[in-house]
Amino acid sequence: MNNTMKMSGDMRLARRSLLKLSAALPLAGALPLLIGESRAASAATQLNIYSWPDYFAQDDLTAFGKASGVTANIATYNANEIMFAKLNSPAGAGFDIVIPSSGWIRQLAQRKLIREIDHDRLDLGALDKSLLNRDFDPGNKYSIPKDWGVLGVVYDPAAVGGEIRTWQDFLDAGAKPGVSGRVRLTKSASETLGPALWIAGKDWNKASEDEIRAAGDQMRDFAKHVKTFAAFDPAALASGAIVLAQANQAAARNALIQNPKLKWVVPGPRSEIWIDNYAIASGATNLDAAYDFLKFFLKPDVQVRETEYLGYPAAIAGLRKKLGPDVKQASMIFGGDHVDFDALTSFIVDPKTIGLYQEMQTRVMAAAGG
Amino acid sequence: MTDDLFAAVPTLWLFIFFFAPLALTAAISFGHSSFGDVAFGMTLDNYRTALSGFYRVAFLRTLQFAATGCLLCIVVAFPAAFFIARRSGRFEKAAIVLVLVPYFTSFLIRVMSWQILLSRGGPGEALLHGLHLYSGPLDLMDTKTAVFIGMVYSYLPIAIVPLYVVLRRIPVALEDAGRDLGAGRFSTFFLIILPLARPGIATAILLTGVPMLGEMVIPTLLGGDRGVLMGQAISSQYIDAQNYALGSAMAMLVLVSVGVLVALLARFTRGFAETAP
Numbered sequence: 130m131n132n133t134m135k136m137s138g139d140m141r142l143a144r145r146s147l148l149k150l151s152a153a154l155p156l157a158g159a160l161p162l163l164i165g166e167s168r169a170a171s172a173a174t175q176l177n178i179y180s181w182p183d184y185f186a187q188d189d190l191t192a193f194g195k196a197s198g199v200t201a202n203i204a205t206y207n208a209n210e211i212m213f214a215k216l217n218s219p220a221g222a223g224f225d226i227v228i229p230s231s232g233w234i235r236q237l238a239q240r241k242l243i244r245e246i247d248h249d250r251l252d253l254g255a256l257d258k259s260l261l262n263r264d265f266d267p268g269n270k271y272s273i274p275k276d277w278g279v280l281g282v283v284y285d286p287a288a289v290g291g292e293i294r295t296w297q298d299f300l301d302a303g304a305k306p307g308v309s310g311r312v313r314l315t316k317s318a319s320e321t322l323g324p325a326l327w328i329a330g331k332d333w334n335k336a337s338e339d340e341i342r343a344a345g346d347q348m349r350d351f352a353k354h355v356k357t358f359a360a361f362d363p364a365a366l367a368s369g370a371i372v373l374a375q376a377n378q379a380a381a382r383n384a385l386i387q388n389p390k391l392k393w394v395v396p397g398p399r400s401e402i403w404i405d406n407y408a409i410a411s412g413a414t415n416l417d418a419a420y421d422f423l424k425f426f427l428k429p430d431v432q433v434r435e436t437e438y439l440g441y442p443a444a445i446a447g448l449r450k451k452l453g454p455d456v457k458q459a460s461m462i463f464g465g466d467h468v469d470f471d472a473l474t475s476f477i478v479d480p481k482t483i484g485l486y487q488e489m490q491t492r493v494m495a496a497a498g499g
Numbered sequence: 500m501t502d503d504l505f506a507a508v509p510t511l512w513l514f515i516f517f518f519a520p521l522a523l524t525a526a527i528s529f530g531h532s533s534f535g536d537v538a539f540g541m542t543l544d545n546y547r548t549a550l551s552g553f554y555r556v557a558f559l560r561t562l563q564f565a566a567t568g569c570l571l572c573i574v575v576a577f578p579a580a581f582f583i584a585r586r587s588g589r590f591e592k593a594a595i596v597l598v599l600v601p602y603f604t605s606f607l608i609r610v611m612s613w614q615i616l617l618s619r620g621g622p623g624e625a626l627l628h629g630l631h632l633y634s635g636p637l638d639l640m641d642t643k644t645a646v647f648i649g650m651v652y653s654y655l656p657i658a659i660v661p662l663y664v665v666l667r668r669i670p671v672a673l674e675d676a677g678r679d680l681g682a683g684r685f686s687t688f689f690l691i692i693l694p695l696a697r698p699g700i701a702t703a704i705l706l707t708g709v710p711m712l713g714e715m716v717i718p719t720l721l722g723g724d725r726g727v728l729m730g731q732a733i734s735s736q737y738i739d740a741q742n743y744a745l746g747s748a749m750a751m752l753v754l755v756s757v758g759v760l761v762a763l764l765a766r767f768t769r770g771f772a773e774t775a776p
Contacts, residue, residue: 210738217535240535316724318739357641357723368619370640480534487740491732492553497725 176418178203179212179221179410180228185426186438193425199418209233216242216410225413226422228275231265231404231475232319238271243408245270250420255429257446259470260404265477272406273423274444276436279464279473280320280401283381283393288372296324296396300351303373309354313365313374316358318483318490319476320375320401321348327399334477338485345489352496363387377403379440382461393461395468402473404444436462521754524747532744545748554732558752561729565711568650572658572707573700575651580662580699581692585671595663598656606653610720613649614640617721641723649721650714654707661706665699666692701764709757729753 182205190201206212209230215221217240229237237243246269253261253273260274282299286292288311289302303312314321319333325344326333336344356371363384365371376384381393407426409419425431432443433451442448442462452459460466528545531538548554583594601609616623617639624637639645669692677687715730724731729749736746 208738210741213535214738214741236535355723355725357725359641359719359724364618365640369636370619370638483534484740484742487735490739491727491735494725494731495553495557495727497723 174199176201176226176415176422177224178226178228178422179215179224180205180226181405182207184228184405184439186435188438189426189431189434192431193422196425197418197421199415199421201422213237221410222412223414224410225415225419227408227410228405229272229408231263231272231406232478234266234272234406234408236478236480237408238266241411243271244411244413246273246409247420251423251427253427255427255446256444257448260444263404263475265404265475266406272408273427275405275407275426276439276441276443277402277404278377278379278441279395279468280315280323280375280403281378281381281393281395281464283366283374283376283384283391285366285369285372285390286392287390288369292392293394293396295398296328296400299324299373299375299396300328300347303351303354308373310356311370311372312355313357313359313361313371313376314348314352314355314493315361315375316490316494318486321490321493322486323401323476324348324375324396330398333474334479336482338482341482341485341489345492348489348493349496352493353498355497358494358497366391378461378464382440382458385461386457393465395464395473397469397472399472399474402470402475404475405441524750527743528747528751530744530747532742535741537743545744546752548745549748549752554749557727557732558729558749560726561712561753562756564728565708565714568647568654568711568714569704569708571647572651572654573662573703576655576658576662576703577696577700579655580659580666583659584663584666585669595660598659602656607716610649610653610717613645613652613721617645617648640721641725643722643726646718646722649717650711653717654710657706658703661702662696662699665696665702669695698768701768705761705764708760712753712757 176199178201180203185201185203194200204224206215209232212227212229213233213236216224216227216237221242227237227243229243234243248269251273253269256274260277261269266272282293284293284302288307290305290307291298291302293299293302302308322341322344323333325347326336326340328347329340329344331340331344357365361374361376361380361384362371363380364387366374366384367387374381374384378393378395381391385391385393407423409416413419426435427445429445429451432445433448433453436443436448437453437456440462445451449459449463452462456462526539527537529542530540530545531542532545550558579598583591583598587594615621617637618624619636619638619640621637623639624633627633627637639648673691673695674687677691682690713730713733714728715734718724718726718728718731727735733746733749733753736742736749740746
């Protein structure tokens with residue numbers, strides 16, 4: 130007899146009420162202080178955000194706190210999979226706002242872990258239209274774009290001995306002596322297998338098992354040239370320990386600022402655009418505070434400030450012209466001046482294939498030896 | 500009565516936070532996994548997957564890795580422990596405190612310091628250049644060597660302490676007796692001291708080898724996350740692939756090998772209930 134143990138449902142309801150009770154206790158303790166404050170202050174003064182680390186400028190968080198009286202508590206994750214695993218379990222109750230990447234919106238929505246956004250409460254008119262209504266969330270029912278990135282290659286042209294224009298160039302360059310053993314690939318399965326699939330002309334959201342395996346085999350052969358899958362380190366590129374690296378444009382920008390001799394390219398025929406989004410957790414208790422937070426952070430001047438702080442481009446339209454004059458390597462924030470946005474595609478996690486993607490990634494990392 | 504009560508608290512803690520989750524992991528390892536969910540069942544498929552092909556290679560590679568790391572650790576720790584226990588005179592207490600002081604710092608910070616020391620153009624390179632031991636750029640970061648350096652460094656205090664404790668209890672009188680009977684320095688060491696230090700060596704193997712079997716942080720930070728070991732493989736199954744059943748099966752396998760290791764070591768040190776007269 131099989132019992133399906135859903136990591137949500139009944140357990141989560143009990144957990145949520147327990148959390149509510151334990152949240153009430155410190156409020157009860159703070160009652161004497163609250164009485165002294167204005168009666169108009171709302172009882173919900175906390176907003177629980179589950180986000181990437183260091184993803185909001187502290188100045189803006191403080192300004193938000195002053196303007197609305199709401200303190201933002203930020204818990205962090207450094208991988209979408211961790212965020213998904215937590216939200217999919219009883220431990221994920223109690224968050225109001227989460228910041229999932231484009232690939233995971235569909236899975237979160239299907240499992241009812243995020244709730245539909247009430248578009249009557251928000252004005253998305255100032256946002257870049259090309260970032261809205263995309264294939265991972267048609268109509269933006271569940272998500273509002275926060276910022277975005279593209280997958281590209283940053284390299285030392287002297288060591289590589291030429292220019293890189295396509296992903297095949299990237300693989301060829303990695304095999305050259307002097308470059309082999311000094312290559313960085315990302316840890317993400319889709320970003321490792323994507324290039325091989327794109328070289329073969331395949332779509333990574335529609336690839337069959339055989340096509341994914343073939344891509345995995347090709348990258349496994351390449352793996353012997355790879356030095357590291359760890360988080361991107363601009364210092365390694367500056368010192369020459371790494372001369373060829375997959376990276377997103379903001380990380381590459383940091384490397385270019387430290388070593389202007391490096392070059393950046395978004396290789397053809399296709400590459401990735403990912404979009405990080407605001408989403409409201411289905412267990413959110415402070416909806417008013419959540420919408421206040423979203424309204425505040427969607428303000429144009431706040432988005433410009435966030436962009437200058439993070440190095441990732443916010444979703445607002447016409448951002449290039451709005452940036453201050455002293456922003457270093459400003460065009461790199463947008464991936465440079467020659468990005469063909471029609472050639473960019475977002476990965477969407479599909480439970481039928483994600484296991485195979487991960488298995489191939491594990492084998493690539495193992496084949497890199499060490 | 501109060502004794503039982505006092506014993507009940509840690510037992511309850513152990514049960515709630517150790518045995519119950521362990522039992523759950525064992526139960527899940529026999530189940531069927533789909534993306535993000537797990538259904539309890541009774542299948543050995545997960546164990547079959549965990550013991551075949553790629554995962555078996557990873558498992559064996561991890562055993563070899565832990566054995567090498569453990570051996571290196573003890574080879575470095577034994578002279579240190581011997582010196583502190585038997586030759587340091589009035590500096591003994593200060594020496595053992597110095598060995599333990601790094602443990603006041605966060606483990607992560609200590610490992611990341613090695614990232615700085617071993618990087619190109621870093622202090623390690625400067626030192627080697629200054630001593631004329633090496634020329635050219637130091638490319639130790641993200642290599643197996645860097646991983647073993649980090650591992651030996653992190654586990655060294657844990658290896659030194661049990662060796663120190665055991666070596667300390669070997670009576671000096673035994674060394675004197677050996678010398679009276681004609682044993683030279685080497686014979687004294689290999690025939691008297693080393694055999695009596697077996698419980699310490701066994702404990703050191705246990706305390707270093709077992710965590711090394713599940714080591715994940717150091718290969719990621721110092722090894723460029725290459726060469727998948729069991730810690731990384733299990734974590735990847737749980738988090739990246741959302742395949743709790745396979746991850747649990749792999750975790751159970753690691754547990755079983757630890758159990759075998761403990762049993763072997765217990766056998767190896769039978770009859771050592773007391774080391775000092």
